[in-house]
Amino acid sequence: MSTLHSETYKKALLSLIQGNVICRWSDPSGAEILERQETRERINHWSGELDMELAQTTSENGWFLVYRSIDPHTRSVARDLFSGIMKELRFYVRMLELFMNTQHRDASMSPGETMRLSNLMQAMDESPDLRAQLADLPTSRKTSVVKDQVEALIGKLKREGVIVESNAKHSIFTFTAKIDLIQDIIIFIQENEHIPIQEAEDDAQAELKYER
Amino acid sequence: MSDDQASFQHHPLTLLLEQTYKARDLITRAYERNGSDLSDDEMAKSEPLISAHFLRRDGNSNGIRVNQRLQKVFDGALRKNRIAAINTNLGEELNVAELSMLGLQEAERHGKGDLASQYREDVEGSLLAIYDILDDGSATIFRQVSAGFGLQENRDLKKRENEHYLRQLNSLINSFDEVRTALQDEPFTSDPDIQAFITNFELHCLQVVARISDIQNTIKDYLYRIRTLEKRARQIRAVGNQLRKDPGFYPTNTANLAQDWTYCRRIVPIKAKGYPEIHQFSSAGVYADLVNELSQKLAVESPEKDLKPSKLLSREQETVTKERRDDEMVIQQLLAECIKTSQPVSAREFWPRVLKTGETIRWSTLGFLYAVSQYLAQDPLPPNGRRPTSHHVKSAYRTIGEHHLSGTHDLLDILVYPARMSLDEALSAAGVPKSVFRIDQSQPA
Numbered sequence: 001m002s003t004l005h006s007e008t009y010k011k012a013l014l015s016l017i018q019g020n021v022i023c024r025w026s027d028p029s030g031a032e033i034l035e036r037q038e039t040r041e042r043i044n045h046w047s048g049e050l051d052m053e054l055a056q057t058t059s060e061n062g063w064f065l066v067y068r069s070i071d072p073h074t075r076s077v078a079r080d081l082f083s084g085i086m087k088e089l090r091f092y093v094r095m096l097e098l099f100m101n102t103q104h105r106d107a108s109m110s111p112g113e114t115m116r117l118s119n120l121m122q123a124m125d126e127s128p129d130l131r132a133q134l135a136d137l138p139t140s141r142k143t144s145v146v147k148d149q150v151e152a153l154i155g156k157l158k159r160e161g162v163i164v165e166s167n168a169k170h171s172i173f174t175f176t177a178k179i180d181l182i183q184d185i186i187i188f189i190q191e192n193e194h195i196p197i198q199e200a201e202d203d204a205q206a207e208l209k210y211e212r
Numbered sequence: 213m214s215d216d217q218a219s220f221q222h223h224p225l226t227l228l229l230e231q232t233y234k235a236r237d238l239i240t241r242a243y244e245r246n247g248s249d250l251s252d253d254e255m256a257k258s259e260p261l262i263s264a265h266f267l268r269r270d271g272n273s274n275g276i277r278v279n280q281r282l283q284k285v286f287d288g289a290l291r292k293n294r295i296a297a298i299n300t301n302l303g304e305e306l307n308v309a310e311l312s313m314l315g316l317q318e319a320e321r322h323g324k325g326d327l328a329s330q331y332r333e334d335v336e337g338s339l340l341a342i343y344d345i346l347d348d349g350s351a352t353i354f355r356q357v358s359a360g361f362g363l364q365e366n367r368d369l370k371k372r373e374n375e376h377y378l379r380q381l382n383s384l385i386n387s388f389d390e391v392r393t394a395l396q397d398e399p400f401t402s403d404p405d406i407q408a409f410i411t412n413f414e415l416h417c418l419q420v421v422a423r424i425s426d427i428q429n430t431i432k433d434y435l436y437r438i439r440t441l442e443k444r445a446r447q448i449r450a451v452g453n454q455l456r457k458d459p460g461f462y463p464t465n466t467a468n469l470a471q472d473w474t475y476c477r478r479i480v481p482i483k484a485k486g487y488p489e490i491h492q493f494s495s496a497g498v499y500a501d502l503v504n505e506l507s508q509k510l511a512v513e514s515p516e517k518d519l520k521p522s523k524l525l526s527r528e529q530e531t532v533t534k535e536r537r538d539d540e541m542v543i544q545q546l547l548a549e550c551i552k553t554s555q556p557v558s559a560r561e562f563w564p565r566v567l568k569t570g571e572t573i574r575w576s577t578l579g580f581l582y583a584v585s586q587y588l589a590q591d592p593l594p595p596n597g598r599r600p601t602s603h604h605v606k607s608a609y610r611t612i613g614e615h616h617l618s619g620t621h622d623l624l625d626i627l628v629y630p631a632r633m634s635l636d637e638a639l640s641a642a643g644v645p646k647s648v649f650r651i652d653q654s655q656p657a
Contacts, residue, residue, distance in 0.1 A: 013483050070471050077477035082467055085476075094453045100445055104367050107441035108448055170237070183444060190447040192466040197443075197450040 008033055013043065016054075016065045023062040023111060023177035025164055027044055034063050061111040062177025085185055091138050092182050095153065098133045109179050115163070117171035120150060231260050242267050243286055250276065254365045296356045297347035300383035302391050303341050309338035313399040313406070320403075330613065335406055338411050342391055346417060349384055352423045353377045357430055364467045381424055388421065404524040533574050536571035542580070543587045544595065546628060549604050556629035559584050584626050585609075606631050608638065 012030035015022055033039045034054075044053050047065055050053075056068045067074040074187040099109055102123045124146050126132050134140055139156050140149040154173065157163045162182065166174040190197065220226055232239065236252075238258055250258070258276055261267045272276040276284065358376060394400070395410050415432040454461055536544075550557045563580045570605055575583070587606050590601045610625040623652035629638035 075471050078471035078473075079467070079478045082470035087469075090455055093455060095449065096448050100448070105436065106445055107367060108444035110441065135332050160542070183448060183477075185473065186451050187444055187447045189466045190451050190465045192469055193454075193463045195447075195450045195454045198444045 006033075009039065010171070013046075016043065016047075016063070020161065021057065021062045021064045021176065021178045021181065023057075025112060025166070026062075026161060026176040026178070027175045031063070038149065039178070056179045057111070057180035059111055059177065059180050063179060089186070089189075093186060094133065094137055095157070096183065096186070098137070101130060101133065108183055109175055111175055111177040111180055113164065114174045115175070115177045117154070117173070121147065124150065216249055220525045220607075228300065231264075232266065235261055238276070239267070239278065242278045243272075243283065296352045296377070298352055298384065298389055299345050300349065300380055302345060302384075302387040305345065306391050306394055307336045309335050310394070310399065311340075312338060313402070316406075317399055317402055332405060334401070335400075336409055339409065341409060342388075343417055343420070345422045346384065346388060346424075347379070350420055350427060352421065353381060354427050357427055357434075369439065372433065374434055378428060378435070381428050381431075384422065385424060392417075458645055499542045536622075538572050539575075539583050541573050542566055542568065542585070543584055546584065547594070547601065547605055549626045550630060554630050556627050556633070556642040558625050558627055558642060560625040578623065581623050581626055587625070588626075602631070604631055605629065606633075606635075606638075608635060610644070 008029045012022060012027065012033060015027060015030060015193065020031045022034060033080075034043075040054055048068070051068050052065045053068045054063055056063060067077065071152070076164060097108065099115070100107070102120055103113070113117075124134060131146055133144065134149050134153070135142065137149070137153060140150040141152075154163070158165065158173075160178070161176060162178050163173040163175055166172050189195075238254060239261070242258075258267055262269065262276070265279055266281055266282060269275070277283075281500065283608055292486065312331050312334035316328055316335060319325075319331055321326035359372065392414065395414075400406055400410060486607045546557060546559060546562050560577055560579055563577050568575070572580070584607075590604045593599070594601055594604065597604075605628050608627040608629070608640075609623060609628065611623055627638060627644065628640055629635075629642070633641070
């Protein structure tokens with residue numbers, strides 16, 4: 001049977017039209033059929049009649065639908081979406097800083113990157129700074145213990161589709177392609193507002209930069 | 213399953229390996245020295261491995277570490293912190309080849325065929341050694357870069373390791389370019405056999421160089437990704453710092469450009485509308501036609517329905533048809549006589565003359581009196597009446613004390629009289645002497 005008429009295709013299509021981001025971690029079967037040119041052409045043909053098309057995340061790991069042309073309706077949608085993102089901007093920035101400080105200080109998060117709850121808890125146990133950062137998040141109640149604060153944070157990220165539980169037994173979570181989008185908006189703000197960034201201390205290997 | 217396999221299944225080593233597998237997380241933590249402050253349950257799980265000298269207690273706290281000899285075995289297997297070093301200097305072998313070539317020229321000049329042949333083999337051997345250095349070095353680094361197993365988990369160390377490999381490969385390629393240039397010149401061009409060998413040598417070497425180029429691209433790609441992630445991290449931290457410095461920060465420029473960013477052109481869930489958009493001027497005519505069409509289409513007479521007569525006699529209440537009991541009928545006859553004659557009626561005198569039906573046949577006079585007493589206490593609506601019984605009639609109880617100190621009275625009679633009469637008028641009309649009987653208007657206990 002053709003994949004274009006399969007349940008997976010219908011599920012993926014429904015998920016896209018609901019505004020979700022499909023990647024191999026959030027929806028493995030959906031991402032698999034989107035790897036095929038035939039499926040993408042079909043979706044683009046179908047959604048083109050609604051002035052939509054498929055787009056990819058920065059790391060090319062996630063697929064989602066966007067409006068093709070910029071008209072008053074698209075501008076209105078963009079403004080609404082941006083306002084929605086701005087309400088959560090402080091949470092996202094603090095959350096990313098917390099995870100970067102826990103996992104690796106010098107690099108942003110990548111889709112597919114895993115995070116163990118036990119490692120996160122251990123990092124919190126060892127560092128008062130990280131505990132303070134966690135307590136500052138809007139998901140944390142001031143009076144609750146660290147474990148509850150971590151679970152509240154994980155719960156919110158799971159609900160928003162930023163992470164999925166890849167191993168329930170050992171509480172291992174994987175970042176989905178949605179993390180790209182969250183980081184992209186923050187970087188978009190940094191670039192457009194010309195917020196100065198601190199250059200890397202060790203830039204001796206700058207000549208290694210690979211021009212694509 | 214063979215007998216040997218069956219015996220190995222219960223071999224102590226098999227059991228120990230199974231135990232090791234079950235505690236693999238614990239062993240990893242012990243290997244990474246992260247096994248401090250274990251819970252009592254985890255400590256209990258590690259006991260068999262401590263007994264087997266796989267693990268050792270670490271300090272006074274609930275911590276464990278891997279046996280040092282086992283640690284070395286694991287380090288070796290994981291190639292932990294072992295960075296491959298390759299020989300990038302092809303110049304030494306080139307020098308040896310040059311000396312051999314000079315010897316070859318000298319031997320040919322003196323007509324020493326055997327010696328010349330020996331020198332020719334030496335030159336070829338040196339060139340083959342150069343090929344081997346190229347091939348071995350590229351294969352070693354290819355293994356380090358492409359195999360996930362054994363590589364550094366720490367991203368910073370991994371990056372430095374890859375940078376080191378890239379430098380080594382660059383040196384190797386530079387060195388090989390020098391070799392190629394040298395091979396195009398004297399003394400290598402003097403001997404046709406060596407020239408033919410060099411052509412063949414270069415052909416094979418170029419395949420290795422292509423592989424090295426692939427490895428270099430893989431490493432550059434990895435380093436580019438890492439550098440991109442590092443730059444993104446710095447950009448995110450910059451926004452974080454800005455938000456801390458200026459809590460009221462709002463990115464006005466970005467808001468104006470929101471539609472230029474792909475994600476802001478992302479579709480949102482489409483909400484289905486159950487009503488037409490009639491406020492659009494262009495649509496007004498279309499909808500007016502539609503309404504006319506629908507009104508004509510839907511203007512049909514509905515079929516008549518036979519409605520059942522309503523059961524309601526009044527607006528508030530439905531009539532309940534209730535069969536009157538025999539005792540109620542007898543009591544209501546008593547009350548009816550009182551109302552009809554507008555005179556007091558003695559229940560005791562009424563009872564003998566009334567027509568008794570059903571269960572009332574077996575009643576005594578006193579039984580009838582108590583039934584009348586209960587009926588009047590309930591104060592029900594009379595048949596077809598809208599006001600309670602007490603609105604039409606009143607009653608007086610004639611009782612006598614059995615003993616002055618007993619506190620109880622025997623019921624002798626109930627006098628039912630019209631409500632508009634006073635008690636005195638009723639007693640007078642009934643001819644009851646007040647001085648002889650005790651009169652009590654309240655209900656007997």
